[in-house]
Each structure stands twice: as C-alpha cells, then as structure tokens.
Amino acid sequence: MELRYPIVLIIGVILIIVLMFAKNKKKLEYNDGKKIANTKYVKELAYYKKAIKKYKIITYIMKGLYALAILMSIILIARPVKFSVNNNPKYNRDIILCIDTSDSMNELNEKIIDNLKKIIKNLKGERFGISIFNTSSVTLVPLTDDYNYLLETLEKLQENLNTRIDYLNKEIAYSDRVYEATEYLQAGTTVNYETRGSSIIGDGLASCIRIFGDLEEERTRVILFSTDNELYGKELITLKEAGKLCRDRAITVFGIAPSTINPQDKISFEEVALDTGGSYYTAVEESRDSVSEIVNEIEKKGKNLIKEQKNPNFVDKPEVVFSLLSTSTICLFILNKKVNL
Numbered sequence: 001m002e003l004r005y006p007i008v009l010i011i012g013v014i015l016i017i018v019l020m021f022a023k024n025k026k027k028l029e030y031n032d033g034k035k036i037a038n039t040k041y042v043k044e045l046a047y048y049k050k051a052i053k054k055y056k057i058i059t060y061i062m063k064g065l066y067a068l069a070i071l072m073s074i075i076l077i078a079r080p081v082k083f084s085v086n087n088n089p090k091y092n093r094d095i096i097l098c099i100d101t102s103d104s105m106n107e108l109n110e111k112i113i114d115n116l117k118k119i120i121k122n123l124k125g126e127r128f129g130i131s132i133f134n135t136s137s138v139t140l141v142p143l144t145d146d147y148n149y150l151l152e153t154l155e156k157l158q159e160n161l162n163t164r165i166d167y168l169n170k171e172i173a174y175s176d177r178v179y180e181a182t183e184y185l186q187a188g189t190t191v192n193y194e195t196r197g198s199s200i201i202g203d204g205l206a207s208c209i210r211i212f213g214d215l216e217e218e219r220t221r222v223i224l225f226s227t228d229n230e231l232y233g234k235e236l237i238t239l240k241e242a243g244k245l246c247r248d249r250a251i252t253v254f255g256i257a258p259s260t261i262n263p264q265d266k267i268s269f270e271e272v273a274l275d276t277g278g279s280y281y282t283a284v285e286e287s288r289d290s291v292s293e294i295v296n297e298i299e300k301k302g303k304n305l306i307k308e309q310k311n312p313n314f315v316d317k318p319e320v321v322f323s324l325l326s327t328s329t330i331c332l333f334i335l336n337k338k339v340n341l
Contacts, residue, residue: 096208
C-alpha cells in the first residue's frame with residue numbers, strides 16, 4: 001500500500017508528536033467541589049490502589065486509541081492507494097483490413113481472413129476496422145475494439161467468399177445462397193462500374209484514410225492492403241498518390257498480393273508499401289501456411305512500430321485503515337461511557 005499524498009501523513013505525525021510532548025499547565029485552584037483532608041490514608045487502601053491502577057490503564061489505552069484514531073484519519077486523508085504502472089502500448093494501434101473484392105482475389109482474401117480471426121482473438125485494446133472495395137469502397141466495420149462484432153463480420157465475409165469460390169469453381173450450382181453472397185460482396189462496391197470499370201486500386205487505398213478519423217491524435221496506424229493491383233477502370237487517385245497520402249499521414253501500408261500478380265504490377269505495389277515504411281508480400285500459391293506466416297509477420301512488425309507508454313494506475317485501498325479507525329472509535333465510545341470491561 002502507498003499514499004497518494006504522503007506530505008499529509010508527515011505533517012500529521014509532526015502534529016501528533018508536538019501534542020504528545022506539549023506541557024499541560026494545570027491550574028492549582030479548584031473550580032468545583034470541596035477539599036478533603038487526610039487523603040493520604042485513603043491512598044493506602046487496597047481498593048483505592050486497585051481503582052487508580054485501573055484508571056491509569058484505561059487512560060493509557062484511551063490515549064493510545066486517540067492517537068490511533070487521529071493517525072488513521074490522517075492516513076485516510078493522505079489517501080492509501082495501490083499504485084501500478086501499465087506498460088500497455090497496444091492501446092495505441094489502429095489496424096484496417098482493406099481488401100479488393102474482385103474475383104481474382106477470392107482465395108487469398110479467404111485465407112487472410114481465416115488467419116486474422118486468430119490474431120483478433122488475442123487483441124487487447126487495439127482498434128480494428130474492415131473496408132472492402134472494387135469500383136467503390138464500403139466500410140464494413142469502422143474502427144472498434146468490439147472483437148466479437150469483428151469476428152462475426154469476418155466469419156460472414158469468409159462464408160460469402162467461400163460460397164463464391166465454390167460457385168466459380170463449379171462445385172455448387174447457382175442458388176439463393178450464391179446470390180446473397182454475391183450481393184454481400186458487391187453491394188456498394190460496384191457503384192458506377194458501367195462507366196468507371198472495376199478494381200480501382202488507388203481509390204480503395206485512399207478511402208481507408210478517412211476511416212482513421214482524427215489523424216492529429218498520436219497513434220500507430222496500419223493498413224493491411226490485399227490486392228493483385230490489376231486496374232480495370234478509371235481511377236480518381238492513383239495507387240502511388242494514395243501511397244503518398246498514407247506516408248504523409250504516418251500510415252503504414254502492408255501489402256499482400258497473390259502469386260499470380262503481374263510483375264509490373266508487383267513492382268509498383270511494392271514501391272508504395274515500402275515508401276510508407278511498410279512491407280510487401282506475395283503469397284506463395286495462396287497456401288494457408290504462407291498466408292499465416294505473412295499475417296503473423298505483419299502483426300509482429302505492427303507492434304514494433306508502437307511507442308511504449310507508461311500509464312500510472314491508482315486504486316484506492318482504504319479498507320484496513322478505515323477498519324482500524326472504526327474499531328478505535330468504537331472502543332473510545334465504550335470507554336468514555338465507563339462501561340465495565
């Protein structure tokens with residue numbers, strides 16, 4: 001146990017010591033009652049001696065209880081607390097999963113999500129968000145530390161990706177389930193695709209910046225960006241421009257691409273990721289093991305970027321002191337009422 005305001009205890013102890021040694025000037029004259037002669041004979045009586053002895057013992061006890069009560073009161077004012085320092089940097093990190101929902105990315109996205117679910121279960125305080133894009137972007141989950149909600153969304157996203165994979169691989173026939181999966185992945189992400197095209201990579205990355213909210217707040221910001229970088233439309237912001245926007249705002253981009261990525265597209269994607277201080281990864285044949293290693297490495301690197309903060313934590317602990325104060329007060333009340341002990 002520690003004291004939040006130890007100076008109060010120091011001052012209080014000094015006052016108690018001063019009071020203990022202060023001289024009591026008693027008046028010699030009597031204010032009430034009558035003088036009794038020959039009291040020395042009374043003082044020789046055994047009964048008198050026993051009464052005086054009891055009186056002195058009770059007096060010493062009461063003085064001790066008074067001192068204890070005053071001391072405990074001072075300690076309560078000094079505020080007894082349990083002090084600890086929380087070295088928890090994880091509260092300073094924001095992560096956004098941003099995935100390209102074009103058909104060529106289905107299998108890689110499914111494996112990324114499967115591995116992210118394991119990581120999210122172990123998060124403590126970090127905020128996480130999910131964004132999907134094709135022609136346009138949709139924020140599935142804004143930044144939150146509600147991990148149950150995040151896991152539910154990732155489960156639903158993975159389930160719909162698996163349904164679309166099975167349909168495209170002709171393992172299942174077209175059905176309401178396939179329709180619902182397609183609608184889930186395309187709703188809001190194909191706005192104006194007739195005129196703008198699809199896989200607008202730069203717009204997809206740039207749209208994630210607004211999800212972070214207040215960029216003036218000191219936090220580590222990470223975008224886990226999954227795409228094959230194949231542009232089939234008219235972009236408002238190029239990937240390079242979007243990368244520069246991230247870099248200027250201290251947002252780190254970690255890129256993951258499938259093994260089928262075009263060599264030229266790979267070069268431009270890697271340049272953007274490295275320029276933000278992040279890394280680029282190519283999933284080897286989109287195998288679950290290789291994606292797992294990539295996601296774990298990103299998780300490790302993301303943590304290394306966080307600045308450690310020491311947060312002092314005070315928990316009031318008045319129980320023992322209050323119990324002693326209450327006990328001493330009750331005992332003083334009993335003795336003051338001259339109850340036979």
